[in-house]
Amino acid sequence: MTTERDTIFALSSGRPPAAIAVVRISGPRARVALEQLIGRVPQPRHASLARVRDPKIGAIIDEALALWFPAPNSETGEDMAELQVHGGRAVIAAVLAALAKVAGLRHAEAGEFTRRAFENGRMDLTAVEGLADLVAAETEAQRRQAYQHLKGLLGDRAETWRQRLIEALALVEAGIDFSDEDDVPKDMMARSLALIRPLAEEISKAGTGQGERLREGLRVAIAGPPNAGKSTLFNRLARREAAIVSPFPGTTRDVLELHLDLGGYPVTVLDTAGIRETNDPVEREGVRRASEQAAGANLVLWVVDAAASECQTLRLPAINVASESAAWLVVNKMDLVAEETQRRIESRFDTKEVVNFVSSKTGAGVDELVNAVAGFAERFFTPEPALVTRERQRAHLKETVLALQGAQRAAQDGREEIMAEQLRLATRALGKLLGRVDVEDVLDVIFRDFCIGK
Numbered sequence: 001m002t003t004e005r006d007t008i009f010a011l012s013s014g015r016p017p018a019a020i021a022v023v024r025i026s027g028p029r030a031r032v033a034l035e036q037l038i039g040r041v042p043q044p045r046h047a048s049l050a051r052v053r054d055p056k057i058g059a060i061i062d063e064a065l066a067l068w069f070p071a072p073n074s075e076t077g078e079d080m081a082e083l084q085v086h087g088g089r090a091v092i093a094a095v096l097a098a099l100a101k102v103a104g105l106r107h108a109e110a111g112e113f114t115r116r117a118f119e120n121g122r123m124d125l126t127a128v129e130g131l132a133d134l135v136a137a138e139t140e141a142q143r144r145q146a147y148q149h150l151k152g153l154l155g156d157r158a159e160t161w162r163q164r165l166i167e168a169l170a171l172v173e174a175g176i177d178f179s180d181e182d183d184v185p186k187d188m189m190a191r192s193l194a195l196i197r198p199l200a201e202e203i204s205k206a207g208t209g210q211g212e213r214l215r216e217g218l219r220v221a222i223a224g225p226p227n228a229g230k231s232t233l234f235n236r237l238a239r240r241e242a243a244i245v246s247p248f249p250g251t252t253r254d255v256l257e258l259h260l261d262l263g264g265y266p267v268t269v270l271d272t273a274g275i276r277e278t279n280d281p282v283e284r285e286g287v288r289r290a291s292e293q294a295a296g297a298n299l300v301l302w303v304v305d306a307a308a309s310e311c312q313t314l315r316l317p318a319i320n321v322a323s324e325s326a327a328w329l330v331v332n333k334m335d336l337v338a339e340e341t342q343r344r345i346e347s348r349f350d351t352k353e354v355v356n357f358v359s360s361k362t363g364a365g366v367d368e369l370v371n372a373v374a375g376f377a378e379r380f381f382t383p384e385p386a387l388v389t390r391e392r393q394r395a396h397l398k399e400t401v402l403a404l405q406g407a408q409r410a411a412q413d414g415r416e417e418i419m420a421e422q423l424r425l426a427t428r429a430l431g432k433l434l435g436r437v438d439v440e441d442v443l444d445v446i447f448r449d450f451c452i453g454k
Helices: 029-040 089-100 110-118 125-136 139-152 154-179 188-206 210-216 230-237 281-296 306-311 337-345 366-380 389-413 416-434 441-449
Strands: 007-011 018-026 049-051 061-069 080-087 106-108 218-222 256-262 265-271 299-305 326-333 355-356
Touching: 007 029, 007 089, 007 110, 007 337, 018 029, 018 089, 018 110, 029 049, 029 061, 029 080, 029 089, 049 089, 061 089, 080 089, 089 106, 106 125, 110 125, 125 154, 125 389, 125 416, 139 210, 154 188, 154 281, 154 416, 188 416, 210 265, 218 366, 230 256, 230 265, 230 299, 230 366, 230 416, 256 366, 265 366, 281 366, 299 306, 299 366, 306 337, 306 416, 337 355, 355 366, 389 416
Parallel strands: 007 106, 218 265, 218 299, 299 326, 326 355
Antiparallel strands: 007 018, 018 080, 049 061, 061 080, 256 265
């Protein structure tokens, strides 16, 4: 005997107050919920004006647009309804309270609507991840990448690979099971091998992109000695007093973050403590964090004081940065030195060096620095759509490639059973990528990042 699944409901639009609020209902009793709240079920996929009433006392709560999406042609694959009510807090609270009074209905958990869409075959796991990224997208480039994954950029390709693997596996298994039959070709393993060789290369290339970069954004660390004007530059970029500015060295103790959209690309700018030797334990921790952030950043802006030019400090030190990262010298406080000194400073640098001359106080040269960072971001991110945007996806593709390589070695040794097993492992790895097998351990992690009502 099977138990009827719960019907869930939740506010699916933004935080109130708002002009309109969308309340979603999904499950076998969605029809009953509409009948009890508005007295009827509208024509499928047509908006209908209705009065929403409390099912217990019959009092009118609001006038709304009601929509009805019968299964399986709905977003979740179940019977589904929407009520578009006025977006005041009291209205929303009353509608949700009215739904809670309908037997068999309960509030949805985070990501439960999307999880039901996945479980009912309306989406694969790569599309679910694309939807999560689309909801979280803050820049145009992130939106484009997320939307492509939602619409099957990786999922459709992976399903095609899986079907080709199944075909290759069927050839090998036919050769094993019917080896004594005269009408079965004797070159099954060779034919299978011809299928998987180009497939292994194709999947291997698919996993080499840097799609995670666009999700995580470019990290730019503003670093340098104390009192070089790092926090003033940070505030100039933020266009507000985000960091405390003081003439006393060691003011910045913790790492501050600023999120920017530069040319459609996500950039996180980090203001760090001045790097120097100190006996102050709090400042020493700030210096440690500053060094750590500089080491992990994609671009380090090493800020120095132009007024200290005679002290040989206008240089880029040997900063510990990652192999694919870069470090630029930013000569700040150019407004505090005479024009002759400015020319002398500028002449000290080779044209091949990336050096920016700015005044954080007046703003001179800051726009040019921002444009240079935007150009760096454009080069940093993959220009073509990345097939892989998460480490989970990359791991399953790597697992697939390793299994295919094992299958090729087994074929060369004439070991049909081992080849078949390796092909089964490769097919299973792609199944896990799409969410078709053995993914319970990752589902909770993925769906917990969704908001209620999605």
